Amino acid sequence: MGILENPLPVCREPLPSALLCRASALPAQRIKEIEAEMARTQKNKATEHHLGGLKAKLARLRSQLLDPPKGSGGGKGDGFDVARQGDARVCMIGFPSVGKSTLLNSLTATSSQPSAMTVGASGTSAGTDSVKQLSAVGAYEFTTLCCQPSVFYVNNAKIQLLDLPGIIEGAAEGRGRGRQVIAVAHSCDLILVVLDATKDDRQQQLLVRELEAVGIRLNKRPPNISLRVKKGGGLTVNFTVPCPRLNLKTVQQILQEYKIFNADVVIREDCSVGLFVISIS
Incomplete structure (x- = not known):
C-alpha cells in the first residue's frame, strides 16, 4: 500500500468561497450539457421517453440554481429576504x-x-x-x-x-x-x-x-394536474383524458428524477412533457 505524501487534512470549517463558486458552477455546466444533448436528439416516438428524462433533469438543475449552496451566505440576509406583507x-x-x-x-x-x-x-x-x-x-x-x-x-x-x-x-x-x-x-x-x-x-x-426556463409561465394557467406525495404504496398514475404526448413510463421517469417514488398522480388534461415537469417542480 502506498503512502500518500502531504495528505489532505480533514476540513471541518465552512468551505472557502472559491470552492463554493465551483460547486455552484457544476449545475450550470450540467445544464449546458443537457441542452446540447437535447438539441442534437431528434424528436420522434422512439426518443420521447429519453427527452422527457432530460427535461426533468434540466428543470431540477435549474431549481438548484435558485437555492444558494449551504454555507455560502448568499441566501437570506443579502438584501433579498423581504418579509411578505399585505393582501x-x-x-x-x-x-x-x-x-x-x-x-x-x-x-x-x-x-x-x-x-x-x-x-x-x-x-x-x-x-x-x-x-x-x-x-x-x-x-x-x-x-x-x-x-x-x-x-x-x-x-x-x-x-x-x-x-x-x-x-x-x-x-x-x-x-x-x-x-x-x-x-x-x-x-x-x-x-x-x-x-x-x-x-x-x-x-x-x-x-x-x-x-x-425556471417554470414561470406568464399569462398561462397551471396545468390541471394533481400530485399527492405519500409515505408508501408506490406510484399511482391516472389519466382522465386522452394524453398522447405523455405516457405512464415517462411520468414515472420524471417523478423518479425528483426522488418521488410514492405518490398519487391525476392528469386531467392533455399536456406535454414540459408542462408536466413544470407542474411538479
Missing part, C-alpha cells in the same frame, strides 16, 4: 435601467411628505418617519442592487410592490443576480414585466424565455 405581492422584472424604480416611486408615492395612502402598522395615518425612502434612480445601469419593497393600496387592499435588480440574459443559469431575482419572483402573486418602449420586442422575448 398580495407584486414584483417588477425587467432588464437594467428600464424604469422599474421610477415606476415604483410613482405607484407607491414614496416621498418625504406624509400621504393619505400611507398607513402605519397600527392602521392609522403615518408620519414622515414611517414613510419609505425613494428607491434609487440613476442614469446608469444596475442602480438597484437588492430588493426594494414598498406598499400601495387598491380598493383598500394592501399590495406589496417589490423593485428587483435588472436581470440579464442567462439569468436562469445564474448569471448576474438572476438566481436571487427569480427566487423572489417565485414567491409573488403577480409579476409585472417592465420594458423599454424605445427598444424592439426582443427584450420581451428574452424575459419570457428566462422565466419559462
